[in-house]
Structure formats: C-alpha cells, structure tokens
Amino acid sequence: MTLSVRIIPCLDVTDGRVVKGVxxxxxxxxxxxxxxxSLYNLEGADELxxxxxxxxxxxxxxxxxxxxxxxEQVFIPLTVGGGIxxxxxxxxxxxxxxxxxxxxxxAIARPELIAEIADRFGSQVLxxxxxxxxxxxxxxxxxxxxxxxxxxxxxxxxxxxxxxxLGVGEILLNSMDADGTRAGYDIGMITAVRAVSKVPLIASGxxxxxxxFSAALDAGADALLAASVFHFGIHRxxxxxxxxxxxxxxxxxxxxx
Amino acid sequence: MIAILDxxxxxxxxxxRAFATAGKDVVVTSDRTVALEAEGLVVPGVGAFAxxxxxxxxxxxxxxxxxxxxxxxxxxxxxxxxxxxxxxGTEHSAGTPHAGIxxxxxxxxxxxxxxxxxxxxxxxxxxxxxxxxxGVEGESFYFVHSYAAKKAVGTTQAWSMHGERFLAAVEDGxxxxxxxxxxxSGTAGLALIKNWxxxx
Numbered sequence: 001m002t003l004s005v006r007i008i009p010c011l012d013v014t015d016g017r018v019v020k021g022v023x024x025x026x027x028x029x030x031x032x033x034x035x036x037x038s039l040y041n042l043e044g045a046d047e048l049x050x051x052x053x054x055x056x057x058x059x060x061x062x063x064x065x066x067x068x069x070x071x072e073q074v075f076i077p078l079t080v081g082g083g084i085x086x087x088x089x090x091x092x093x094x095x096x097x098x099x100x101x102x103x104x105x106x107a108i109a110r111p112e113l114i115a116e117i118a119d120r121f122g123s124q125v126l127x128x129x130x131x132x133x134x135x136x137x138x139x140x141x142x143x144x145x146x147x148x149x150x151x152x153x154x155x156x157x158x159x160x161x162x163x164x165x166l167g168v169g170e171i172l173l174n175s176m177d178a179d180g181t182r183a184g185y186d187i188g189m190i191t192a193v194r195a196v197s198k199v200p201l202i203a204s205g206x207x208x209x210x211x212x213f214s215a216a217l218d219a220g221a222d223a224l225l226a227a228s229v230f231h232f233g234i235h236r237x238x239x240x241x242x243x244x245x246x247x248x249x250x251x252x253x254x255x256x257x
Numbered sequence: 258m259i260a261i262l263d264x265x266x267x268x269x270x271x272x273x274r275a276f277a278t279a280g281k282d283v284v285v286t287s288d289r290t291v292a293l294e295a296e297g298l299v300v301p302g303v304g305a306f307a308x309x310x311x312x313x314x315x316x317x318x319x320x321x322x323x324x325x326x327x328x329x330x331x332x333x334x335x336x337x338x339x340x341x342x343x344x345x346g347t348e349h350s351a352g353t354p355h356a357g358i359x360x361x362x363x364x365x366x367x368x369x370x371x372x373x374x375x376x377x378x379x380x381x382x383x384x385x386x387x388x389x390x391x392g393v394e395g396e397s398f399y400f401v402h403s404y405a406a407k408k409a410v411g412t413t414q415a416w417s418m419h420g421e422r423f424l425a426a427v428e429d430g431x432x433x434x435x436x437x438x439x440x441x442s443g444t445a446g447l448a449l450i451k452n453w454x455x456x457x
Binding site for chain 2: 001002003004005006041046068071072073075076077094095096097098099120121122123124169170198199200222223252254
C-alpha cells in the first residue's frame with residue numbers, strides 16, 4: 001500500500017483544440033482535447049490537466065464544454081487552469097466536471113483568492129501553478145507571468161510558502177527555462193520548492209528522456225506533468241510507467257479487463 | 258433508481274455519470290423524499306468536515322441517512338461523505354471535535370504523514386468477504402484527503418496507508434463508505450460502483 005507517483009499529460013487548449021509550442025510560442029495544433037483525454041486515460045494517465053490558453057470569452061465557454069464532454073467519458077481526476085479569477089469561476093468549472101482548478105496570475109494579483117477558494121471548496125481542489133525561472137532573487141528563482149515573458153517581481157520560494165499558508169492543496173511547478181525544450185526538468189528548482197512545501201508537488205517543464213522523469217522524482221516531486229513528449233509520441237505514458245516501475249518507483253498499472 | 262445527494266457545490270457530474278454506467282437511472286437531488294425513497298443513496302462530500310455537515314443540515318441529510326438505515330435502504334458515503342458517518346472529526350476544530358452523523362463511533366483525524374493531502378492512486382487491503390472489492394482487490398483507487406478514520410468499524414473493512422494505516426472503506430449492512438473516490442478511479446472504480454449497485 002504505497003501512493004503511486006502520478007503521470008499527468010497536460011493539454012493546452014484554445015478554442016476547443018489542443019496546441020503545443022516551445023517556450024509558450026510557435027503554437028502548433030496537436031489534436032482534439034476530448035479525444036486526446038480519452039486516449040491518455042486508456043494509456044494509463046493518472047490525471048489529466050487542461051490549461052485554457054484562450055484569450056476570449058467565447059474560447060472560455062468552449063473550454064467549459066470540453067470539460068463537460070471529457071468528464072462524461074473519462075473517470076480519472078481532471079484539473080483545469082487558465083483564466084480563473086473568482087470563486088464563481090471555480091464553481092462553474094467544478095459543476096462542469098473538473099475536480100481541481102489551477103490558478104496562477106489571478107493569485108499573484110490578489111493572493112486572498114487562494115483562501116477564498118480553499119474556504120469554499122477545500123484546499124484539495126486548488127492547485128497553485130507557479131511559472132518560475134532562474135533569476136537574481138533571494139532563492140535564485142523568480143515567478144513570471146504571461147507565459148514567462150514578464151517577471152512578477154516575486155521570489156518563487158517566498159511565493160510558494162505564502163500560498164501554502166493561504167491554503168493551496170498542491171503545487172504545479174513549471175520551469176519556464178525548461179518548458180518545451182525536452183532537456184530535462186529543472187532539478188534544482190524542484191529540490192528548492194520541495195524543501196519549503198508540505199503539499200504534493202507536480203514537476204512540469206522540460207521532460208524529454210525517461211531518465212528525466214525519475215530524476216524529478218528523486219528531487220522530491222510527487223507527480224510528473226508533461227505535454228509535448230506525449231502529444232508528439234516521443235514517449236507513451238506506458239513507456240514512462242514501465243521505466244519507472246522497473247526502477248522501483250511505485251506506479252499504477254492498468255489491470256487487463 | 259440511484260440518488261446522489263446534492264448539498265453544495267462540487268463535481269457531482271462525474272459521480273452522476275459514473276453511477277449511470279452501472280445501468281440504473283441516476284438523479285442528483287436535494288429533495289428529501291427522492292433521497293429517502295431511492296433504491297440507493299450516494300452521499301458525496303467535498304471540503305472540510307464541518308462545512309460538509311453544515312451543507313448536509315441544510316438538506317436534512319443526517320436524518321435522511323438515519324431514516325434510510327432504519328428502513329434498511331442502502332447508502333454509500335464517498336470521501337468526506339464517509340468521514341461524516343463517524344461520530345466526530347477534528348478537521349479545523351481547534352480543541353473540541355466537530356460532531357458527525359454518528360452512524361459509527363469513532364474519530365476522523367489528520368493523517369500523520371510528511372506530505373498532505375494524501376493525493377493520488379493507492380492500493381487497498383480489502384477483506385476477502387468484501388462485496389465492494391470483489392474482482393478489484395489488487396487495484397489502485399484515487400484518494401484526496403488529509404483526514405481519515407483509523408480504527409475498525411462495521412462488519413467489513415478495507416485499509417490503506419499514507420504515513421499510517423487508515424480505513425479506506427467500510428461495509429456495514431445497509432451503510433457502506435469509501436475514503437477514495439470510486440467515480441474518479443477509472444475502470445477499477447467503475448467496477449466497485451457496479452458491485453455496490455448490484456448489491457442493492
């Protein structure tokens with residue numbers, strides 16, 4: 001009876017389609033979100049994350065519909081992030097079928113939002129998404145906004161500590177330096193954030209080789225999020241899990257039915 | 258017909274769809290009569306113990322659960338919906354524990370583990386006489402919680418482990434409960450739901 005490490009494919013969704021780019025630019029179409037969610041579920045994904053990168057109100061409505069249709073056929077946890085600014089936004093997503101929401105920019109702008117969401121729905125629904133990069137701050141890591149293009153003026157570790165105190169249930173740590181490069185997770189950053197937090201930590205950004213996944217776990221990650229390596233078929237979820245299983249990391253395997 | 262008790266916000270859509278896969282009509286309701294008369298009642302739960310009890314009291318949930326038990330009608334609690342079946346819970350209680358429905362005598366308290374919540378897929382150790390786990394004994398189920406009951410209650414127990422051993426499920430005549438989310442536990446969860454529905 002050991003908690004398995006979680007493998008989480010992330011689908012960046014805009015206007016009802018999955019897209020993926022390198023360092024948040026040069027987006028290319030990667031498929032239909034509901035179809036991809038179902039496929040990843042069958043392949044053994046332990047959770048799914050949708051990140052709504054739509055810029056418009058219409059795009060957000062489309063994402064709600066994607067969440068609804070996915071929740072009707074995929075019975076694993078579904079996290080949705082992007083554009084969440086209020087308790088009402090969270091309520092809408094949970095009612096559409098999301099299990100968790102991730103917040104980022106809106107929490108930086110107004111940290112009390114964390115406590116408001118946690119008080120209403122419990123910490124377990126709330127993932128703090130931190131887009132961080134190496135910088136000349138106290139800890140050596142800073143928080144960014146706008147997909148890594150702008151500094152939020154916050155030290156990443158100080159922000160994580162503050163958000164945990166306000167009641168986030170989980171941290172999604174995305175390295176903006178490593179995102180989309182497939183050059184490996186930022187191990188130093190994972191180690192540093194792990195040391196200041198007691199909630200589950202999802203490592204994100206940079207997954208390339210199979211060894212990258214185990215290295216992030218060794219650094220203290222509880223879950224591993226990846227996008228491009230899965231979308232473009234570089235690794236199947238099953239490959240990652242069998243590699244980790246072979247190296248004695250606890251993974252959930254699907255029983256034949 | 259299966260009724261899912263709606264007593265606040267949260268993701269009930271997944272539960273509705275998951276229970277529908279077992280082949281019965283499913284309604285999400287806060288109506289006392291519907292909840293009382295349903296062949297099976299599901300009591301879900303999100304948020305903290307006390308918040309959950311408050312939500313329940315707004316729909317007369319505790320009395321629905323007790324009356325169903327007296328009338329020998331099956332009820333299934335999920336996650337916090339399991340925890341509130343106990344007599345008390347210590348979540349955010351600062352001293353005096355919050356009262357639960359009290360079907361089972363016991364305290365729901367924080368897990369002694371370095372990382373909380375216990376979030377993700379874990380296996381369980383289920384009694385061989387279990388109805389719920391028939392055919393899915395060795396599989397993983399999805400947990401999201403920081404608190405749990407740690408002493409045996411009911412006739413049949415399943416146990417899991419995060420920092421310490423805790424009750425993952427209880428079967429006790431007309432009341433059953435799971436600490437994990439069967440509606441979020443993939444095909445294993447759907448099989449467990451089917452086992453419960455077929456036992457009605």
